[in-house]
Amino acid sequence: MKTSLSAIQWMAFIIAGSIVAPIAIADIYHLNPIETTGMVQRTMFVLGISSLLQALIGHRMPINEGPAGLWWGVFTIYAGLSTTLFSSKIETLQALEGAMIISGLVFFLLSLFKLIEKLAQLFTPVVNGIYLLLLIIQLSGSFMKGMMGLGGGINQIDLKVALFSIVMVALTFYLSRHRIRWVSQYSILVSLAAGWILYTLLGLGEGLHSYKGPAFALPEIFSFGKPVFDSGLMVTSVFITFLLITNMLASIRVTGQVLKEKGNVEGEMRYRASGFTAGVNQILGGVFSAIGSVPISGAAGFIATTGITKLLPFVISSLLIIAASLLPGAMSFFASLPAPVGYAVTFVIFANMIGIAFSEFDRESDKNRTRLVIGISLLAGVGSMFVPGEAFRDVPPALVSLLNNGLILGTMIAVVTDQFTMGRMKLKNKA
Numbered sequence: 001m002k003t004s005l006s007a008i009q010w011m012a013f014i015i016a017g018s019i020v021a022p023i024a025i026a027d028i029y030h031l032n033p034i035e036t037t038g039m040v041q042r043t044m045f046v047l048g049i050s051s052l053l054q055a056l057i058g059h060r061m062p063i064n065e066g067p068a069g070l071w072w073g074v075f076t077i078y079a080g081l082s083t084t085l086f087s088s089k090i091e092t093l094q095a096l097e098g099a100m101i102i103s104g105l106v107f108f109l110l111s112l113f114k115l116i117e118k119l120a121q122l123f124t125p126v127v128n129g130i131y132l133l134l135l136i137i138q139l140s141g142s143f144m145k146g147m148m149g150l151g152g153g154i155n156q157i158d159l160k161v162a163l164f165s166i167v168m169v170a171l172t173f174y175l176s177r178h179r180i181r182w183v184s185q186y187s188i189l190v191s192l193a194a195g196w197i198l199y200t201l202l203g204l205g206e207g208l209h210s211y212k213g214p215a216f217a218l219p220e221i222f223s224f225g226k227p228v229f230d231s232g233l234m235v236t237s238v239f240i241t242f243l244l245i246t247n248m249l250a251s252i253r254v255t256g257q258v259l260k261e262k263g264n265v266e267g268e269m270r271y272r273a274s275g276f277t278a279g280v281n282q283i284l285g286g287v288f289s290a291i292g293s294v295p296i297s298g299a300a301g302f303i304a305t306t307g308i309t310k311l312l313p314f315v316i317s318s319l320l321i322i323a324a325s326l327l328p329g330a331m332s333f334f335a336s337l338p339a340p341v342g343y344a345v346t347f348v349i350f351a352n353m354i355g356i357a358f359s360e361f362d363r364e365s366d367k368n369r370t371r372l373v374i375g376i377s378l379l380a381g382v383g384s385m386f387v388p389g390e391a392f393r394d395v396p397p398a399l400v401s402l403l404n405n406g407l408i409l410g411t412m413i414a415v416v417t418d419q420f421t422m423g424r425m426k427l428k429n430k431a
Contacts, residue, residue, distance in 0.1 A: 009189035011320045012242035013302055013349075014043075014064045016049055016192065016342040021067035021291055022225050022333065028079045029089045034213075035223075041331050042065060042219045043290040050281035050293045051389035055315050058277030059270050061141075061293070062314035063255050064279065068247065068294035070240050070401060070408070071100070073349045075291070077397050078233070090224050093289065098227035099237035100286030101244035106241040107279030119245060122415045123253050126370050130414040131250040134349050134407045135297055135382045143350070146343035149344065155421045161204055161340050168195045171239035176305050176348060180265065184305050188345060217328050223289035235272050236397050241282075243401060243408050248278055250411065251295040256405035258300045258356060298346070301353040372403040373417045381410015 008026065022043040026036035050065035076094050081199035083412040086092045110116050123131075145151055147165035149158030184188070200204060249271065256269055278294075285292040303309055324330040385406035392400045402409055 003310075003313050005186055006191065006308045006310070007316035009065045009308070010064070010302075010305065010314050010317035010325075012192050013298075013346075014047070014051070014066070014317065014321060015044070015324075016337055017298060017346060018044065018066045019335055019337065020339070021072050025291065028076060029093060037213070037328055037331065038220060039176070039290070040335060041217065041325050041328055042223065042288045044321055044331060045219045045292040045325035046281070046284050046288050046326060047293055048318050049284060049346040050277075052315065052318040052322070053277050053280060054295065055311060055318060057273060059252050059274040060311070061252065061259065062309070062311055063203065063251055063254055063295040063299040064314070065293040066303075067291040068244060070243050070247070070405065071285070071292040072316070073405065074099070074236065074240060074397070074399060077400055084227075086230075091228060092225065093224040095227040095230040095233050095287055097222065097224065097286045098229040099240075101227060102234050102237045103241045104108045104227070104279040104283035104286070104293060106238050107245075107282060108276055108369065110241070110245070111272050111275030111279065114314050114337050116249070117246060117271050118303060120249050120253075120269065120271045122419065123153070123249050124418055125360040125363040127411065127414045127418055128250055128257070128372050129357040129376060130377045131246075131379075131407070132254060132297065132300075132353055132357035132360070133378065133410045134410045136353055137382055138385060138407050139197070139350060141331050143343050145275050146339045147288055149340060151339065152418065153388070154424060158204075160202075164199065164202065164204060165340050165344040168341060169347050171195075172345050173250070176352075182305075185308060188302070188306060188349070191345045191348075192337070193406075194339060195345060196337060199338045199341050203313055204340070206336075207285060216326055217327060218326065219288050221287055223290075227286060233395070236401065239364060240401055243405075244278070244282075244292070246411055247294045247297075248274060248294040251297040251299065254356060254360070255257060255299055255300040255303065257296075257360070258303050259309055261359075262303070262307070262348075283350050297353070298349060300356055301349040301351075304352045304356060305349050306381070321380045373414060373421060376417050377410045378413035379405040380413045384409050 019040065022039045023036065024253065026039045031039060036114060049066070054063065054065065057063070075096060079089065086095060147162060149161035171194070172187060172191040176184055176189055178184045178187070180353050209387050223337075252269055252271065274295075282292050284290070306322065324334070360369060361374070383406075384403065387404065390403060402412070
């Protein structure tokens with residue numbers, strides 16, 4: 001019973017955090033309702049398979065796979081360039097299928113030559129902490145907008161929804177810190193269910209989406225047609241792969257640290273195995289015309305909030321997601337989850353991650369050097385988040401993925417600054 005509830009809670013958390021991306025991308029490419037449902041189905045199927053593969057043969061930790069924000073950004077950028085570079089939006093999607101397959105092959109090569117393990121050495125505690133802070137800052141805007149009822153064509157704050165979201169945040173915080181262990185352990189599941197029911201009863205939004213279609217459907221392979229291997233997008237995909245590795249390593253490091261503190265991780269981090277598995281997952285994204293996945297750092301916050309550290313519930317949740325993805329009606333049901341409910345509950349998880357970030361900083365012995373690295377990285381990373389996307393109109397797409405992504409830019413600057421300052425200290429000590 002305990003394992004089943006934990007698995008359902010993992011499943012609810014994963015779907016709540018992943019359902020938005022395929023819907024948003026389908027909207028950008030003007031897909032019809034049937035195509036949108038297929039996009040959601042295929043994406044969730046790939047995420048379920050990807051999470052299961054990583055849990056069993058990859059890093060072997062309870063870290064859920066989610067639609068990579070980097071791929072989301074690339075999909076968005078190329079949607080605007082489709083009429084210039086390709087004959088249609090469908091051809092653009094075919095080229096993106098090819099890009100994800102190329103990314104998977106690059107993952108294989110980097111893992112084969114053990115380069116991922118070398119890159120992992122660059123992720124020191126201060127770099128991990130900066131990555132978490134930048135991730136939370138980058139997502140904070142989406143959280144606040146969603147909790148105020150903005151989005152989906154709505155540009156004005158809904159005070160009723162905002163008040164409801166505040167109540168939901170308070171309720172989730174209360175439940176996650178409840179003295180009764182089972183209440184705190186399943187606080188996310190209870191909050192999502194209670195919030196969904198309350199949101200519907202108060203009439204704050206639409207009810208369940210009506211679904212008319214087959215009860216069972218297998219995900220379609222190359223739904224948009226055979227992949228197109230465009231030279232420009234291939235270069236972009238190689239660059240994106242290195243950035244995805246940054247995300248993957250940070251998520252593994254941070255979640256591994258949380259599990260270690262909970263006394264539930266043994267042995268060394270399996271970076272190479274994770275890299276090979278990530279390659280398979282990227283190829284799956286291309287083959288099933290979905291969105292490339294990446295291990296999500298939010299898993300660390302989920303584990304810290306619920307205390308669920310065992311791998312079995314996570315494996316079961318991955319199997320449940322795969323099963324649900326084969327039932328279009330179930331996908332339509334999950335897509336009905338009100339955005340304010342999902343954002344309010346997830347807000348608490350990411351708030352806990354701020355504490356994890358500062359715990360990482362506390363592991364550094366040289367505080368002055370650490371503060372310098374933090375200052376430079378946050379200033380650059382957060383600053384780039386305020387640069388409007390239009391400013392990068394004439395910049396090559398590969399560079400846009402870096403310069404217009406404060407999370408990745410700030411993290412890479414953190415790595416460079418951290419290594420540079422450590423190198424100077426070693427030279428100074430030798431002298």
